[in-house]
Amino acid sequence: MKNLRPIPAVERVLQALGDAGLPRPVIVAVVRRELATLRAEKAIPGFDRVVDRIRKALERLRQSKIRPVINGTGIIVHTNLGRAPLGPDVVATLQRVAADYTNLEFDLATGERGERASYLEHNLALLCDAEAATVVNNCAAALVLMLRHFTAGERKEVVISRGELVQIGGGFRIPDILEASGARLREVGTTNQTTLADYARVIGPATALVLKVHRSNFFMGGFVASPSTAELAALARKKRVPLVEDLGSGAVMATERLAGLEHEPTPAEVLKHGVNLVCFSGDKLFGGPQAGIIAGRARLVAALKREPFFRALRCDKLILGALQTTVDLHLETPASGWAIPSGNADPERRAPVEQMLQVSREELRGRAAKMVEALAGAPLKAGIGEGKAQVGGGSLPRSAIPSVTLDLVPQNMRLSDLATRLRAGDPPVIGYLSGNRFKLDLRTIFPRQDVEVVRAIHRAMEAGPG
Numbered sequence: 001m002k003n004l005r006p007i008p009a010v011e012r013v014l015q016a017l018g019d020a021g022l023p024r025p026v027i028v029a030v031v032r033r034e035l036a037t038l039r040a041e042k043a044i045p046g047f048d049r050v051v052d053r054i055r056k057a058l059e060r061l062r063q064s065k066i067r068p069v070i071n072g073t074g075i076i077v078h079t080n081l082g083r084a085p086l087g088p089d090v091v092a093t094l095q096r097v098a099a100d101y102t103n104l105e106f107d108l109a110t111g112e113r114g115e116r117a118s119y120l121e122h123n124l125a126l127l128c129d130a131e132a133a134t135v136v137n138n139c140a141a142a143l144v145l146m147l148r149h150f151t152a153g154e155r156k157e158v159v160i161s162r163g164e165l166v167q168i169g170g171g172f173r174i175p176d177i178l179e180a181s182g183a184r185l186r187e188v189g190t191t192n193q194t195t196l197a198d199y200a201r202v203i204g205p206a207t208a209l210v211l212k213v214h215r216s217n218f219f220m221g222g223f224v225a226s227p228s229t230a231e232l233a234a235l236a237r238k239k240r241v242p243l244v245e246d247l248g249s250g251a252v253m254a255t256e257r258l259a260g261l262e263h264e265p266t267p268a269e270v271l272k273h274g275v276n277l278v279c280f281s282g283d284k285l286f287g288g289p290q291a292g293i294i295a296g297r298a299r300l301v302a303a304l305k306r307e308p309f310f311r312a313l314r315c316d317k318l319i320l321g322a323l324q325t326t327v328d329l330h331l332e333t334p335a336s337g338w339a340i341p342s343g344n345a346d347p348e349r350r351a352p353v354e355q356m357l358q359v360s361r362e363e364l365r366g367r368a369a370k371m372v373e374a375l376a377g378a379p380l381k382a383g384i385g386e387g388k389a390q391v392g393g394g395s396l397p398r399s400a401i402p403s404v405t406l407d408l409v410p411q412n413m414r415l416s417d418l419a420t421r422l423r424a425g426d427p428p429v430i431g432y433l434s435g436n437r438f439k440l441d442l443r444t445i446f447p448r449q450d451v452e453v454v455r456a457i458h459r460a461m462e463a464g465p466g
């Protein structure tokens with residue numbers, strides 16, 4: 001059936017839309033695009049329906065702006081939710097370095113050009129018990145830089161166990177990174193078994209480096225074996241090839257001391273075992289901004305910094321400033337479990353990811369009880385439940401941290417409707433469905449957000465049946 005209604009004029013639609021909370025050229029572009037789609041569909045609804053449809057498109061676009069959300073998933077380092085949130089000290093640093101000029105590459109003592117991030121690199125090396133350290137955009141960039149550096153000459157082969165040819169998160173596959181870096185992959189062993197002899201057999205004149213990748217986002221059990229870092233380091237030393245370890249998460253604290261967690265190797269530990277260079281992310285368990293940290297032998301770190309490609313991977317003053325404060329806090333925190341005695345014990349100042357790992361279930365239960373009370377009168381059943389929080393972000397896949405949840409069962413809508421409405425709220429609240437309940441894990445919700453969560457739930461319920 002042919003629809004003969006005319007396409008409404010752009011101006012008329014814009015007037016009907018009013019203020020959509022987006023820059024005007026953006027609104028105009030969306031209106032034009034939606035009208036063009038309607039024209040192509042050759043089925044033009046009434047004016048109000050057209051405006052309604054465009055309003056929804058604008059709202060979807062507006063929702064996609066980066067903004068704070070409340071994380072009730074229990075996944076502490078949630079890559080889709082921006083990984084590690086930053087603490088107040090780090091935020092204060094960001095504010096200061098963002099608004100003013102800085103001594104980023106200026107030596108205040110001489111008044112001449114200075115070295116970028118020298119203080120940060122100095123302290124990072126100290127924290128990792130390394131000769132030297134440096135920073136690039138992320139751990140993937142750190143890997144690419146190292147691979148390119150070591151495979152730039154005649155030696156092109158990167159020796160890696162078949163058990164470590166992993167995919168980490170979306171679009172990050174170790175074999176692809178190797179290929180993109182111009183390296184030739186030399187696989188050894190099998191998926192579940194790789195021996196020292198397997199490595200020894202293939203290391204030869206074509207070997208550029210041996211790469212060890214920490215199996216951070218999955219766990220392999222059963223008939224599984226691979227040489228220890230120390231054994232591999234001894235072999236690499238004997239064969240005179242560099243050994244690089246990609247640790248991924250970069251925990252500097254003793255994770256085994258936290259409830260429910262296994263031991264996660266620290267950068268200092270693997271370097272002590274004889275690895276030449278280690279790399280890890282700044283925004284996973286390290287609790288800082290997105291960055292890729294490289295630590296190890298001074299000669300190698302210096303060579304990496306001389307690579308022309310290093311320039312393309314360098315961080316800006318905001319990241320360097322945020323990381324500098326994160327590192328100093330680690331150095332001051334006894335719970336980091338590192339060798340040198342430290343001064344500051346104020347747990348409030350620790351990176352939020354560390355605080356979330358450490359908060360007790362009693363404390364979470366107390367908060368949940370208050371929230372349940374504050375929800376009295378809303379058309380839903382609210383209760384205190386049990387949850388299993390996770391480190392996430394490809395760290396400690398086997399570790400579940402016993403946690404406490406706020407459990408909701410709405411009386412006038414479906415669970416999925418409640419989830420949708422909470423996501424659409426301001427701020428959006430993200431939870432999960434389990435056992436016929438909508439659950440919000442309190443471990444990943446900041447105590448300061450409890451009131452906001454309660455308010456968001458009231459609002460979602462008020463909106464009436466969906």
Ligand SMILES: *Cc1c(COP(=O)(O)O)cnc(C)c1O
Pocket residue numbers: 138139140141168172213214215216217246247248249280281282291292393394395
């Ligand atoms: C997360 C991870 C990476 C990627 O780190 P980004 O900082 O996101 O680039 C690389 N290797 C391992 C082992 C990881 O866990």
